Amino acid sequence: MNHLDARRLRALAYVAAFLVGVFWIIPVLIAVTGLWNFYFTLTSVALLSVASAGVWLTFYIGRINIGQGAFALIGAYVSAILVTKAGVSFWVSLPLAGLFASLVAIVIGLPIRVRF
Secondary structure: OOHHHHHHHHHHHHHHHHHHHHHHHHHHHHHHHOOOHHHHHHHHHHHHHHHHHHHHHHHHOOOOOHHHHHHHHHHHHHHHHHHHOOOOOHHHHHHHHHHHHHHHHHHHHHHHOOOO
8 A cells, every 4th residue: 555545544534533423423412411502503603614615615716706695695684584574484485585696696697797
């Protein structure tokens, strides 16, 4: 086994340990200790990690896109209003908020028609 194979196996072992920790050890610890609000914290961290990874990717490839964050915030605001004021289920509000954010993007983007 050469040096690269050993590094790949070590990296695979780290990933496997992380996945076991996230999907087995942490839920068992939460169930044993009864700290159910920790699920909310972990879910928030996971969602924000996905959103920040998307923003990082656009900056990494050199396409600065501030509108991406604006449309994400529009969707989040609409989802929050639908859940808190209109009493809509969270899972129903997600696609509705996405549709509304895409409609706002179309309304803003059609008159501009930027060509590359």
